[in-house]
Amino acid sequence: MMTITRRSTLKTIAGALVLPALTPLSKVFAQSSLEWTTYEIVTEVNLESPNGTAETWIPLPLVLDTNYFRTLAIRPEASDPKAVNQIYETPNKQARMLWTKWDKAATNHSVKVSILVSTRNRNLEPSTANPALKLSKEEQRFWTRPTKYLPTDGIVKVKTQEALAQVPANATTLEKAKAIYNWVVDNTHRDPKTRGCGQGDVKLMLETNNLGGKCADINAVFVAMARSAGIAARDVYGIRIADSARGYKSLGKSGEITKAQHCRAEFYASGYGWVPVDPADVRKVILEETGGLAVMDPKVIAIHDYLFGNWEMNWMAYNYDHDVALPGSALGSKGDIPFLMYPQAENAEGRFDALDPDHFKYKITSRRIG
C-alpha cells in the first residue's frame, strides 16, 4: 500500500541520524551477505565563496531501500558550527539531499557527508515470474506520464511505433521493451562533447535528429519511448563507485569519483518488477572501450545483451526525480533543475556551476569497505 503525502519532508540532522546512522557498524556488517558489497562515499564541498550567506544541496542515496541497494548510514558534518544541515526529501519522495545553510556571518562554507551503502548486482530472471509484482493504476499512470523533456506523443510516438513495427501486437512488456532498447542502442551515439551527462531533452533530440549525447540523453530516449508505448519507465540518477568487475574499464570508477556521475533506466514488467537497462552504457563501450569497438565486437555484443535486465552494481543510486525544486533557493521555481545528480550551491552572486567541481569546489570519493 502506498504511503501518500503532499507535504515536503524535512528531517533535521538528529532525525537523520536516528535512521541507519545509529546502527552500530558491527551490526551493519553482520547484515551483509557474501553477495552484498559495502562502500563509503564521501562528498566534500568547500565553496569558493566570499563570506556570508550560502546554501548547498548534495544528492543523497535512494529514499527507499531496494533488493539491490541499501543505505546504511548518512553522516553530515559542517565545519562551521552555525551551519544548519537538514536532510530533505522531495514531496514525492523520489529524491533526497543534504541541504546546508550558512548565514551572513559565515566565514567558511565547507560541508562533508559520508554515506555507507551496500549494493548487489541486479539480474532479471525471465523464467521466474511472480504474479504479485504489479503496479497500481496510480503508479502506472505516474511512471508513464509525459514531462516537458520526456513527451510521449508527437515525434516520440512516431519513433516508438517505428521501434515496435516488427513486434507482434500481443508481445509481452519484456519483448516490447527489448525492441525499444535495441532501437535506442542502434540509433543513438555517445557524444563525448556533451557537457556533464547531457540534459535529457528527448523532444529536441528527436526533432533535430541529433541522437548524440550521454547517459541523461540516451537513457531518457529509452524512458520516453517506453512510456509512449504504455510501459512504466524511469531514469535512475547515480554515480559510479567502483571499477567494473566485468572487465569494462569504461564502465567503472573508484577512488576519486567527482566526475563519475551516471544515470541508468528501468522499466516495469508485471511479474518481474522494475527491470534494469542501460543502453547508454552500451554506446559508451562502443565509443570508449579500448579506444573504441565495432558494434559487432564480441565485447559489445556481450554488454548489449547484459545491459537489458542486468546492472553491475558498482554504482550508487541517488534518485528518480525529474524537475527538482531546491528547497530554500533564492531563485524560487526559476531555479528548478531537471535532475539532481551533482552538488548544487548558491550564494549572493547566484547559482554555482555544478559541472565545474574545480571552481565550485567539490570532491567525491569512494572506497570499498566490506
Place this chain on the structure above:
Amino acid sequence: MYFKKPVTDLVFVLAFSLLICFATSVNAQWRPASTVGITQAPPLQLLNLSGKPVDIRSFKGKVVVVNFWASWCEPCREEFGELTELQEKYGSKGLIVLAVNLAEMKPRILQFLKGNGISENAIEILLDRNSTVYKTWKARGIPTTFLVGKTGKIEGVWIGAIEDVDSEAVKGKIEALLRQ
C-alpha cells in the same frame, strides 16, 4: 511509492542542462526574431566581470549584439575572436557587444580568457549565473546571438557560431542598422 500529487509540469531549465552546444553554424544568416518568438529585447541586467551592473536599456540609441556563450562550448570559443573583432571594428560607430556567459563562475571565465590571450576588457562579458536571462531571451542553444536595433527591436538571430564578421552575411545587416 509515495505520491498523491503528480510532479509539477512546470519545468524550469537549469543552465547546465539546457545548453545545446551547436556544433556547426548550419544557419549562417541573421534569421527573423520570430524564429525564437520574441520581437523586442527582453530585460537584460547582469553583473560584468568587474562586478558592476550592466543594463541593456542604457544602450538605447546604439546597436547591440547579445551573444550567449560558455567556455566549454567549442563553437563559442572559436567565435569569441570574431566577437572581439566586431567590437573593435564597429565600437566607435555605435555598436556594443555583450557576451553573456551561461552559468559559469568567474575563475573559469578568466582561465578561458587568459588561455586564449584575450583581454578582460576586449568585450563586455556579463555573468548569467542563474541562466535567467538566457531563458528570458528564449535561446535554446549556444552560441546564439541576437542583433538588437537602436530602438530595442530584435533585428535578427544568429543560431550557431558567427564564423566571419567580415562576411556580408554578418556585417551587412549590422552596418545597415548603424546607418539608421
